[in-house]
Amino acid sequence: MKKPVRVALTGAAGNIGYATLFRIAAGEMLGKDQPVILQLLELPVEKAQAALRGVALELEDCAFPLLAGMVLTDDPKVAFKDASWCLLVGSKPRLPGMERADLLKDNGKIFVGQGKAIDEVAADDARVVVVGNPCNTNCMIAAQQARRLPKSRFTAMVRLDQNRAVSQLAAKAGVPITEIADLYIYGNHSPSMFADFTHATIGGKPVTEVITDKAWLETEFLPKIGKRGAAVLEARGQSSAASAGNAMMDHVRALSTPGAIHSVAVESDGSYGFAKGIWAGVPVRTTEPGSYEVITSYAMTDFAKSKLELTNAELVSERETVQELLG
Ligand code: NAD
Ligand code: LMR
Numbered sequence: 215m216k217k218p219v220r221v222a223l224t225g226a227a228g229n230i231g232y233a234t235l236f237r238i239a240a241g242e243m244l245g246k247d248q249p250v251i252l253q254l255l256e257l258p259v260e261k262a263q264a265a266l267r268g269v270a271l272e273l274e275d276c277a278f279p280l281l282a283g284m285v286l287t288d289d290p291k292v293a294f295k296d297a298s299w300c301l302l303v304g305s306k307p308r309l310p311g312m313e314r315a316d317l318l319k320d321n322g323k324i325f326v327g328q329g330k331a332i333d334e335v336a337a338d339d340a341r342v343v344v345v346g347n348p349c350n351t352n353c354m355i356a357a358q359q360a361r362r363l364p365k366s367r368f369t370a371m372v373r374l375d376q377n378r379a380v381s382q383l384a385a386k387a388g389v390p391i392t393e394i395a396d397l398y399i400y401g402n403h404s405p406s407m408f409a410d411f412t413h414a415t416i417g418g419k420p421v422t423e424v425i426t427d428k429a430w431l432e433t434e435f436l437p438k439i440g441k442r443g444a445a446v447l448e449a450r451g452q453s454s455a456a457s458a459g460n461a462m463m464d465h466v467r468a469l470s471t472p473g474a475i476h477s478v479a480v481e482s483d484g485s486y487g488f489a490k491g492i493w494a495g496v497p498v499r500t501t502e503p504g505s506y507e508v509i510t511s512y513a514m515t516d517f518a519k520s521k522l523e524l525t526n527a528e529l530v531s532e533r534e535t536v537q538e539l540l541g
Contacts, residue, residue, distance in 0.1 A: 218249040218282035220337065222297035224290075224328065225304025226254035227265035229452060230345065234459030235269060239278040243463040244299075244470065249282040255293035255304060256286075263288060290331035298337045299466060302328060302356065305346030307453040314347040314404055314443070315532055322536045325352045329359030329368075336363070341469065341504050344370040345462055349403050350479045350493040351532040357481065357493075358540050366505075369469070370479035372399040372407065372495035374454070374461035379409040379439045383416065386435070387424050393417045398497035399477040400486060401525025402532075405440035407495060408521035413512050432517065474500045475509065485510045487522055492529040 221238060225231055235252060237243065244250060254270070256262040266286050273281060287293050294300055305321040308314055324346070332342055340363055344353035349370040357368035380394045387393070397414035401407045411431050416424040425431060438445075446454040468476040479495045482488035485508055486496060498506040514522065533540070 216248055218251045219244055219299070220251045220253055220295075220297040221299045221301065222253040222255065222293045222336075223301045223303060224255040224293065225346070226252075226286075227256050227262055227269055228303065229307075229455035230303045230459045230462070232269060233456040234462060235273060236276060236278075237459070237463060239273055239276065239281040241278075241280045243466050246280070249280045251283040251285070252281065253285040253293045253295070253297055254287070255290060256288060257304075258288035290328050291335050294328075294332045294336045294340075296335070296337045297332075298339050298341065300328075300332050300336055300340055300342045301345065301462060301466075302342060302352070303345045303462070305352070308347065308447065310447055310451070314349075315351075315528075315535075317347050318351060318532060318535055321346055321348070321352060322355055322539050325356040326359060326539055329356030332356070333360045333362050339504060340367060341466075342368045343462060343465055344368065345458065347403070348532060350495070350529060351536060353479060353493045354481070354491070354533065355536060355539050365481050368481070368493075369465070370403065370493050370495075371458075371462055371465050372403050372477045372479050373465040373468075374458055375399040375403060375407055375409060375439055375442075375495070376477040377457070377461055377464065378442045379411075379435075382435060382438060383411065383414065383421060383425070386430070387416050389416060396475075397421075398475075399495040400522055401488070401495050402529050403479065403495070404525070404528060405437070405444075406521075406525040406528045407440055408518065408525055409436060409439045410512070410518060411435065412515055412518055436521075469500055469506065470503045472500050472502055476500075478506065480506070480508065483508070486512075486514065487519070488526050489530050489533075492526070492533055494526065494529060
């Protein structure tokens, strides 16, 4: 039996926590032979702690062979202690009528303390995945606290957007999901993101050869992906949870799989014209478990460049909004 891996998850009694923890404990994220210890953080209020105890009771009742232990806490330093994966979900979701950036003032400050605690107590191999919105900028805030861990360990999730884009292209072309390849997300997890259909393929052919309706790609497909979170929120009355949790697990699995190419928001080094130091979605190739290199070789059309500029401008403006949290 392998040594258990400690997985910390914040906001563990929330919707994404509930949609994800049982799958992680069943081995769907780190592998069917990898025991896990779940370290679950919730707010220091009785309602949240009671809900967390309820989730833990249910996890126990599943008798998962891979669940080697659980830690329930309201203290980030306990939750992140020796954790190899720190999944930062806990924060407010948006309500109907809001954009994700409207959450910055409330959620941004959470990531200062959590980033600091992770840097102090997490495992030397810790990897941090930020899901709480607006996730790119929250990830930048958390990474700013890192002294011991490299900032490259802090990634934000744009995988849900990749999955949404793949699914919509497959539906439009009338092909199975598995026919879609090389579809990556650039920029912010917001309506400004660019789902790069110009380099993606369907059944090995360029998307633009299979879906010849350029207007659909540019003016229907892109906004549909960008605003999909709002569509789910409008329909459910709550933001996406199961699909978000599923994408978080895809994100971790792909980062654990050498050779995998996938969309992740990472610290920009200036590639694709993104401002240095913001966290922007780009395609990465996993080099060894937990490490990656940015794929910088895609040449962008003028149309794509104009989209990249817009999403970059939004990320730069979010950075200005949270300047006081970056010290
Ligand atoms: P939720 O309200 O159901 O659950 C959030 C949980 O976090 C709550 O139980 C709350 O008590 C807890 N929490 C709040 N602040 C905390 C803190 N400082 N420490 C620990 N726990 C804390 O929300 P949800 O649906 O699970 O969504 C969580 C976040 O994920 C939201 O910000 C949402 O917008 C975001 N999200 C991101 C994506 C993405 O693609 N990046 C997708 C879906 C949702
Ligand atoms: C999503 O994309 O579904 C999430 O970011 C939640 C939201 O607020 O849209």
